[in-house]
Structure formats: structure tokens, C-alpha cells
Amino acid sequence: MLNLNLLRIYRVVLDQGSFSRAAETLSITQSAVSRAVQELERQLGMPLLERRARGVVPTEAGALLGEHARRIFAHEQVALEALNELRDLRRGRLSIGASSTIGIYLLPSMLGEYHRLYPGIELFLDIGNTQQVMEHLRSYRIEVAYVEGPVASDEHVQIVPWRDDELVVIAAPDHPLAQRTDLVAADLVAMPFVLREPGSGTREVMEQALAARGIAVRTVMELGSTEAVKQAVSAGLGLSIVSWATIQMELDSARLVALDVADLSIRRQLSRAHVRDRPQSRALQEWLKLAGR
Amino acid sequence: MLNLNLLRIYRVVLDQGSFSRAAETLSITQSAVSRAVQELERQLGMPLLERRARGVVPTEAGALLGEHARRIFAHEQVALEALNELRDLRRGRLSIGASSTIGIYLLPSMLGEYHRLYPGIELFLDIGNTQQVMEHLRSYRIEVAYVEGPVASDEHVQIVPWRDDELVVIAAPDHPLAQRTDLVAADLVAMPFVLREPGSGTREVMEQALAARGIAVRTVMELGSTEAVKQAVSAGLGLSIVSWATIQMELDSARLVALDVADLSIRRQLSRAHVRDRPQSRALQEWLKLAGR
DNA sequence: TAAAAATACTCCATAGGTATTTTAT
DNA sequence: ATAAAATACCTATGGAGTATTTTTA
Numbered sequence: 001m002l003n004l005n006l007l008r009i010y011r012v013v014l015d016q017g018s019f020s021r022a023a024e025t026l027s028i029t030q031s032a033v034s035r036a037v038q039e040l041e042r043q044l045g046m047p048l049l050e051r052r053a054r055g056v057v058p059t060e061a062g063a064l065l066g067e068h069a070r071r072i073f074a075h076e077q078v079a080l081e082a083l084n085e086l087r088d089l090r091r092g093r094l095s096i097g098a099s100s101t102i103g104i105y106l107l108p109s110m111l112g113e114y115h116r117l118y119p120g121i122e123l124f125l126d127i128g129n130t131q132q133v134m135e136h137l138r139s140y141r142i143e144v145a146y147v148e149g150p151v152a153s154d155e156h157v158q159i160v161p162w163r164d165d166e167l168v169v170i171a172a173p174d175h176p177l178a179q180r181t182d183l184v185a186a187d188l189v190a191m192p193f194v195l196r197e198p199g200s201g202t203r204e205v206m207e208q209a210l211a212a213r214g215i216a217v218r219t220v221m222e223l224g225s226t227e228a229v230k231q232a233v234s235a236g237l238g239l240s241i242v243s244w245a246t247i248q249m250e251l252d253s254a255r256l257v258a259l260d261v262a263d264l265s266i267r268r269q270l271s272r273a274h275v276r277d278r279p280q281s282r283a284l285q286e287w288l289k290l291a292g293r
Numbered sequence: 294m295l296n297l298n299l300l301r302i303y304r305v306v307l308d309q310g311s312f313s314r315a316a317e318t319l320s321i322t323q324s325a326v327s328r329a330v331q332e333l334e335r336q337l338g339m340p341l342l343e344r345r346a347r348g349v350v351p352t353e354a355g356a357l358l359g360e361h362a363r364r365i366f367a368h369e370q371v372a373l374e375a376l377n378e379l380r381d382l383r384r385g386r387l388s389i390g391a392s393s394t395i396g397i398y399l400l401p402s403m404l405g406e407y408h409r410l411y412p413g414i415e416l417f418l419d420i421g422n423t424q425q426v427m428e429h430l431r432s433y434r435i436e437v438a439y440v441e442g443p444v445a446s447d448e449h450v451q452i453v454p455w456r457d458d459e460l461v462v463i464a465a466p467d468h469p470l471a472q473r474t475d476l477v478a479a480d481l482v483a484m485p486f487v488l489r490e491p492g493s494g495t496r497e498v499m500e501q502a503l504a505a506r507g508i509a510v511r512t513v514m515e516l517g518s519t520e521a522v523k524q525a526v527s528a529g530l531g532l533s534i535v536s537w538a539t540i541q542m543e544l545d546s547a548r549l550v551a552l553d554v555a556d557l558s559i560r561r562q563l564s565r566a567h568v569r570d571r572p573q574s575r576a577l578q579e580w581l582k583l584a585g586r
Numbered sequence: 587t588a589a590a591a592a593t594a595c596t597c598c599a600t601a602g603g604t605a606t607t608t609t610a611t
Numbered sequence: 612a613t614a615a616a617a618t619a620c621c622t623a624t625g626g627a628g629t630a631t632t633t634t635t636a
Contacts, residue, residue, distance in 0.1 A: 038617085087339065327591055591634075
């Protein structure tokens with residue numbers, strides 16, 4: 001095993017062609033350089049330098065070792081540069097998990113902005129239901145998770161409130177209730193509703209909100225995605241309740257309307273989850289600034 | 294600048310996947326490993342390992358650094374192996390200088406043997422006159438010089454007696470003196486002689502020997518190489534005096550004969566020369582064993 | 587509760603400094 | 612006479628050990 005500290009000094013001696021100039025370059029004394037090279041020669045059991053009147057000249061072994069040393073230290077620089085790239089976010093990886101509403105409707109534009117800022121960072125977005133995403137977080141497949149379901153911190157995972165989400169009742173533009181401006185929750189009783197599948201975070205919040213107000217609706221259809229629900233509502237199959245974030249485009253293009261139900265404000269907390277004490281990558285730290293908290 | 298001692302420990306931690314196993318491999322304590330990695334992380338200003346229940350897992354930076362470390366230490370091994378090859382004479386270089394007689398007639402067969410023993414060593418044989426060869430020795434172009442001329446040690450160069458050389462009078466097989474068995478030096482007086490050029494070591498020794506015995510010969514021709522002299526003598530142009538070593542083949546093929554002149558034994562010292570205090574390569578050390586002293 | 591990592595302390599060999607001597611031109 | 616390298620001697624600290632505590636599955 002080579003003593004690389006000594007080798008480093010030796011390499012400078014070769015570069016400078018003399019012990020004293022190497023000492024200067026290294027900001028140590030000539031004495032220290034002299035002993036370092038001697039010690040290296042002793043450890044290797046072979047002379048490396050011929051001490052001539054004008055400076056030093058490598059022996060065959062010395063020249064050979066010098067060339068290898070050059071490569072070793074060149075590679076050291078490559079390693080440092082690679083770490084700097086990571087530090088400066090010129091390269092890296094960011095793996096985010098999100099439950100579907102967040103992953104599909106909220107994150108993409110933010111990820112776009114992030115990518116414009118840090119084009120060298122590879123982005124991974126893992127979309128699944130809350131349980132899946134939390135599982136991926138625990139098994140270190142993602143570094144942060146965004147979820148809508150009611151999850152709680154535990155000893156491994158820390159949950160941080162992220163932002164509020166508002167759910168609205170949606171209808172087709174030609175729905176009987178679409179023009180009403182004086183709607184109250186009671187008007188929804190027995191209305192046909194299109195729902196997400198059981199287990200969906202959105203459905204859970206929706207059912208709680210309606211149940212809390214004693215409103216029983218009529219389920220006409222259960223669908224596995226928000227997109228499908230929106231299509232069904234747009235086609236006039238019934239009403240539904242979805243996150244504001246998911247219908248921006250449909251409101252603009254007048255394919256859906258949001259009903260303004262006076263006493264039915266449904267809000268929920270969107271959360272960010274981390275593994276406790278897990279060191280955060282620089283890429284994540286910058287993402288958190290951009291994504292709010 | 295990376296602390297490569299710490300990096301070496303860190304690399305073992307990655308290989309072993311845990312601090313305590315790394316400590317075992319390194320024959321140091323777990324405590325030391327723990328502190329080494331912490332110090333490396335401190336110096337780089339970034340965490341490298343996530344400490345999990347079952348051992349450790351590298352962060353992105355940690356994995357990146359680990360890969361570079363692998364290459365750095367792999368290259369260290371390459372360097373060590375290269376030095377070992379040099380040490381074991383599996384590679385290397387041997388530069389020998391010799392004055393012409395030695396270089397042409399004595400060294401080649403020995404170099405052949407050396408090459409069979411150490412096929413990895415590159416051989417360089419620099420043939421010139423004594424002055425040229427000694428100059429190349431002083432300017433470090435060759436590591437050892439073999440010369441015939443009367444050279445003396447000085448403060449830079451050390452001359453060591455190598456072996457004796459005997460010079461003999463040669464003639465064409467049909468020369469009038471060729472059959473005589475009772476020759477004495479006086480019989481050579483006024484005989485036609487073929488000589489090497491002035492400055493040749495052989496010519497110098499020859500002239501001294503004849504002059505010492507008061508014998509004046511007749512110069513019929515001066516030639517620039519021993520080969521040319523032999524050709525001329527063989528063609529019957531006259532006698533000459535050359536080293537035994539140079540005429541083995543001609544004696545065997547009866548193209549020349551050596552005259553047995555009772556009172557004319559001409560011996561000279563062949564010498565080996567080195568630059569004082571210059572470290573000797575392993576390749577040279579082995580050569581000296583093979584070449585005698 | 588057991589295994590791994592971190593921490594507190596102690597020690598010393600190494601790598602450095604200063605001062606001087608030796609070597610080579 | 613000068614400049615470079617080697618050497619002698621001294622010092623400080625980084626890297627190691629032991630013992631113990633903390634952490635986590």
C-alpha cells in the first residue's frame with residue numbers, strides 16, 4: 001500500500017524538479033520534503049530520485065511511479081469536481097413520490113420550473129396511491145412524498161403540512177344546478193354522483209364532508225381516476241367533488257363548472273412526508289425551497 | 294484536496310457495508326472508522342452515508358465518491374504492480390555503453406544470455422570510442438560503460454577493472470611467418486602492418502607494446518574498424534595486432550592465424566565505468582552479476 | 587435486548603518546524 | 612561561496628486505542 005501523502009509530495013518534487021522549490025509550492029520546509037521523499041524511498045525499497053547538482057532527476061522507478069502518481073492525483077481532482085457538480089446542482093437526482101392528484105395536477109408544472117433552473121438534475125416522479133407512496137418513502141425509493149390522505153407522523157416518518165387543497169362540486173355546464181347562485185348543501189341531497197373508487201383520498205374526504213352535513217347522495221358510478229370522473233361529469237352523468245387543482249383546464253374550456261355551494265366548503269391538508277433524520281440531498285433542499293417550505 | 298487516508302477507510306466501509314466490519318477488515322477499531330468517516334464528511338461538507346439499522350447505505354454523493362475512490366485505489370494497485378515488475382525485472386531498461394571491440398565482440402553474447410533470463414528488460418547498447426562512451430556515461434545517457442582505453446577514476450566517474458584482454462599478432466594463413474613456431478618480437482621488425490586509425494584503443498596499446506620492445510614496423514594501411522583490418526590481413530596485405538576476442542570466428546574458419554611470438558605478450562585491462570554514487574537500477578545489478586563483478 | 591454507531595478520554599507516531607551540517611558546483 | 616539537500620532535535624496533532632453511551636430494530 002502506497003503512502004499517498006508522501007506520494008503527493010513526491011509528485012510535486014517531480015513537477016518542480018527540486019526539493020526546495022517543491023517545499024515552496026507546498027508551503028512546507030525543504031527539510032520536510034527531503035524526509036518525505038526519503039521515507040517514500042525507504043517504504044518502496046528503491047531510490048526514486050537521483051540527486052544531481054542542479055536539482056533532481058527521477059530514476060527509472062521514480063519516473064514510472066511519477067507517471068502513475070500523476071494519474072492518481074488527476075483522478076482525485078475528477079472526484080472533487082464531481083462532488084462540486086453535485087453540490088452546485090449541475091448534476092444529481094431527485095426522486096419524488098406523490099399521490100395521484102398531486103402528482104398529476106400540481107407537481108408537473110413545478111417540476112418543469114425546477115428543471116429549467118437545474119437542467120442537470122434527473123427527475124423521478126413516482127405516482128401512486130397514498131399507501132404505495134408512503135411505502136416507497138419508507139423503503140428509500142423516493143426522498144420525499146406528497147400525499148393528500150390523512151397520514152400521521154410516526155417514529156420513522158415525519159409528516160409536514162404542505163398546502164391546503166379545496167374541493168369543489170363539479171357539474172356539466174348544462175346541468176340543472178349549474179346556473180343556480182343560491183345553492184346550499186341540502187340541494188345536493190339525492191342527486192346522482194360520480195365517485196372515485198373506495199380508498200381514494202379524494203373520495204374519503206368527500207364522503208366525510210357530505211356525511212358531516214347529513215347529506216346522502218346517490219352513487220351512479222365509481223371510476224378509478226379523476227380524469228374518468230371528470231369525463232363522466234362532463235357527459236352529464238352526475239355531479240362529483242374534486243380538487244380545484246384538477247379542473248383548471250376544464251373550467252377554462254367550459255367543459256365543467258364548479259358549483260358555488262354556500263355552506264359546503266371542503267378543505268383538506270396536503271402533506272409532505274420524509275424519513276426522519278435522513279440526510280437531504282442538495283437537489284431536494286432546492287426543490288423544497290421552490291415547492292414551498 | 295481529498296484526504297486519501299480517510300478516503301481509503303471510507304472505501305472499505307462501502308465494500309463492507311458497515312463500520313464495524315470495515316474496522317475488522319482494516320484491523321482498527323470501529324471507533325476509529327466512525328471518526329474517519331465523520332471527518333471525511335466534515336471536510337467535504339456533505340453526508341456520505343446514511344446510517345441505517347442494518348449497516349450503512351451511501352448517499353448520492355457518497356456513492357459517487359465511492360466510485361471515484363475505487364478507481365483511485367485501483368490505480369494505486371496498478372502503480373505498485375508496475376514497481377514490482379521493475380523490481381522483479383519483468384520490465385525495465387538497461388543502457389550499456391562500450392568501446393567498439395568490447396561492444397562488438399564481447400557483449401553481444403552476454404546480452405543474449407541476459408535477454409533470455411530477463412526478456413522484459415529493454416536493452417540498449419551504445420557503441421563508440423572510449424571518449425564518446427565516457428561522455429555518454431557522464432551525461433547519464435548510459436548507466437555503465439565498458440572501455441579498453443587507459444581511463445582513470447575521477448571525482449565523478451569510478452573505473453573498475455573488469456577483465457584482461459590479450460592482443461595477438463595476426464596474419465593470413467599463407468603468410469611467410471604463419472608456420473614459424475620459434476618467432477620472437479625481433480622477427481617483426483620492418484614487417485608490413487595494417488593499423489587501426491589513430492585514437493583507437495587497440496592501436497595505442499599495440500604501438501606502446503612494439504615501441505617498448507624497440508620494434509619499428511612498416512605501416513602499409515590505416516583502417517577505421519577492426520573488421521576492415523581483419524579483412525586486409527586476411528587478404529595478405531600485412532600483419533596486425535588485435536584482441537583475441539575479435540578473431541574467434543576467423544581462427545575457426547582458418548581465414549586468419551595468430552602468430553605465437555615468444556616475447557610479445559600484449560595484455561591490457563578492460564574496465565567498467567560508473568558515475569559515482571549514482572543509484573544502480575535492478576536491471577544493472579543483475580547484469581553486473583552476469584557480466585562478472 | 588442486542589448489535590451497531592457515536593462519543594469521551596488518552597496516547598503516541600508521524601509529519602512538521604528550526605537550526606545546523608554536509609555536499610556539489 | 613553559494614545553493615541545495617541531508618540531518619539532528621523538538622513539537623504538535625491526527626489518527627489510533629479503550630471504555631462508555633446512544634441509537635435502533
